[in-house]
Amino acid sequence: MKQTAVKIRAMKGGQKIATLTAYDYLTARYVDEAGIPLVLVGDSLAMTVLGYETTLPVTMDEMVHHTAAVSRGVKEALVVADMPFMSYQGTLEHAVENAGRFIKEGLADAVKIEGGAMRGELIEKLVANGIPVLGHIGLTPQSVKETGGFKMQGKTAESARKLMDDAMVLEQAGVFALVLECVPDDLAQKITASLTVPTIGIGAGPYCDGQILVFTDLLGMGLGHVPGFVKQFADLKPQIQKALSAYKNAVEESVFPGK
C-alpha cells in the first residue's frame, strides 16, 4: 500500500521509521522492494553521485531529473525530494514554485527543507497548498559555509535551546516529520519526547522515532568520507572492484567471451 505523509506522521512512537536515500530508478527499486517506507532523494546526490565537494552546487533541474527517476522506481514508499540550496531561500513565491516542480515533474509526494524557525512561514504556505514538508535541523549541510564545517550541533545549552525552539516552530508550521542531523543523543531524546510528529535521526543516537542513512554509506560502496556514526550493513566496494578487475582480465586474456 502506498505510503502517505499522514501515515508516516502516525508512526510517531510506534514502529521505528527506517528511511534511506535513493538517487535513481535502480536504487529506488531496491529501497522500495526492501519495504522501506520513506525514500529521500537527498541533495547528497551532489556528493555521492555527481562528484561535487559539497551539496551546494546541485541544481533544481538535476534534483527534479533524479526525483522523477526515483518516483518511477517506487511503488509504495513515500518519495521526498530535497530542495537544493537557493531553491527556497529567496522569495516565498520562488520557493513554492520550486516545491511544486518536485510534485508535478518529479512526481514526489513531499519535499524536505533545511533550517529552523525562519522556515516556518514557507512551510505553512507549502502545507496550506497541499505540499507535505519534512523538516531538517541540527547539522544542515547547505549552511556549511556559514557554520564552518560538518560539526555536531546543539552542544551548548544555548544552541540546544535554539534547536528545541526550532523543532517546536516547525511542528507548529505543519511538518509531518523532522530530520535531526548530528545532535547529541540526549537532546534528540528531549526533542523527540516534546513533539507530536516523528523525528528521524542521523548521527543523533537511538532515541529518535526513525533513522536515515545515505544509500552508498549503508552498502559500503561510496568513494568519499564516511561519517563515524554510519553503520555499514555491507562492504560492496571491494566486491565491485574485484568483479571489475576480473572482467578486465578475462577480456584481456581472451577468457571471456567464450565461443
Ligand code: KIV
Ligand atoms: O541529502 C541527504 O541525503 C540528507 C540526509 C542525510 C538527511 O539530507
